[in-house]
Amino acid sequence: MNYDSPSEAIAEFERLYGDAVRPDPAxxxxxxxxxxxxHAEASTTPPPDAGRAGRA
Structure with a gap:
């Protein structure tokens, strides 16, 4: 298909695929x-020696 303007092409795209397009990520x-x-489980469980880190 050939369109006379970008806005014509966008209007056609929206007409054809508007219901399938999501405003947010999938x-x-x-x-x-x-x-x-x-990741959440691993990051909320400190390593066994975490309380001693940086102390001499």
């Missing part, structure tokens, strides 16, 4: 959710 996949949970 939802996380199951693997991404698992990674977020694993």
């Amino acid at each position: 939802p996380l996949t199951e693997a991404e959710q698992q990674a977020v949970r694993a």
Whole structure:
């Protein structure tokens, strides 16, 4: 298809795909959710010697 102006092309795109376009990022996949949970668990559990770090 050829369009006479960018606004014509954008209008056609919105007409064809407007329902499928999301204003936000796509939802996380199951693997991404698992990674977020694993990272959260690891970052909230201090290492065994964390209380002694930096002390002489």
